[in-house]
Amino acid sequence: MTTAPEPHGVTEPHAHSHEHDEAAAASSRPKLAVWKFASCDGCQLSLLNCEDELLSIAEAVHIAYFPEATRAVVEGPYELSLVEGSITTPDDVRRIHEIRAQSGVLVTIGACATAGGIQALRNWADVDEYRSVVYAHPEYLKTLDTSTPIASHVDVDYELRGCPVDKKQLIEVLAAFLNGRKPRIATYSVCVECKLKGNVCVPVATGQPCLGPVTQAGCGALCPSYGRGCYGCFGPQDSANTESLTRQLVELGMPSDDIVRVYRTFNAGAPAFAAASDAVEVGATVRSTVDRAPEQGGVP
Ligand code: SF4
Ligand code: SF4
Secondary structure, eight states: OOOOOOOHHHHHHHHHHHHHHHHHHHHHSOEEEEEEOBSOSHHHHHHHTOHHHHHHHHHHSEEEEOTTTOSOOOOSOEEEEEEESBBOSHHHHHHHHHHHHTEEEEEEEHHHHHHOOGGGGGGGSOHHHHHHHHOSOGGGOOOOSOOBOGGGTSOOSEEEOOSSOOHHHHHHHHHHHHTTSOOOOOOSBHHHHHHHTTOOOHHHHHOOOOOGGGBBSOSOSHHHHTTOOOOOTTOBOTTOOHHHHHHHHHHTTOOHHHHHHHHSSTTTTSHHHHHHHHHHHHHHHHHHHHHSOGGGTOOO
């Protein structure tokens, strides 16, 4: 015998009260918004990759604005905004000010948002030339000459490094926000993580360059653990001695162009790496001038 379905008149009040309960619970939780600027979305995906913790996160905060993951948009203001990506267009500049105005705590996530990202390579290039080569109708394009971190435009409460961010660090930042404390994020170098893992030092053992000594921890020394030098995804650590590392890279036989490139990868716009790459470039120019014959503009 089958049970007859309940008439709509019976079920609807239950549905309404359930929706009402859910809405009430959601409104009591702090609203989280996730915003995107020029980026690859990898840092937002790191949040979605927190599979084991995602339900707890959704229970602790009301995910109010997150176009990558939800269909519905809940109006601000938002207690917590996570911002991914760098500022590369005049519209970005306008939008980040709007976002700041409607955000309680604003946290930037990833190398794009904290250092201008890979796209900060444009800061050393001729953007008009790129525009004319890449686009059939560059006149329709509005872009800035530089890619800059979010903190160059508005006040930022906390910066989380990495390309992409590390999901454990991301959860630590969310937990700190929910508990009203400062996030416990290491500011020492990748070398410390590398030693804690018991790795053999890559440059010492194999002569490969490694940016670990000047790079902030956070990845668990991922690349050195697989016998590769660190690529500097997490940007400069708080007291990065790039001068010393540059000397070591030269001693390892790395050409100047390559040294400039290793500093100008994921975090090209981070001041310490930008300065280190500029110093090598200026040095390279001087060296090449010395090497040139006097009639070619060299030093006699
Ligand atoms: S920091 Fe890296 S992973 Fe994150 S959005 Fe930028 S390019 Fe993508
Ligand atoms: S492999 Fe790199 S990160 Fe690890 S200890 Fe050596 S220099 Fe530091």
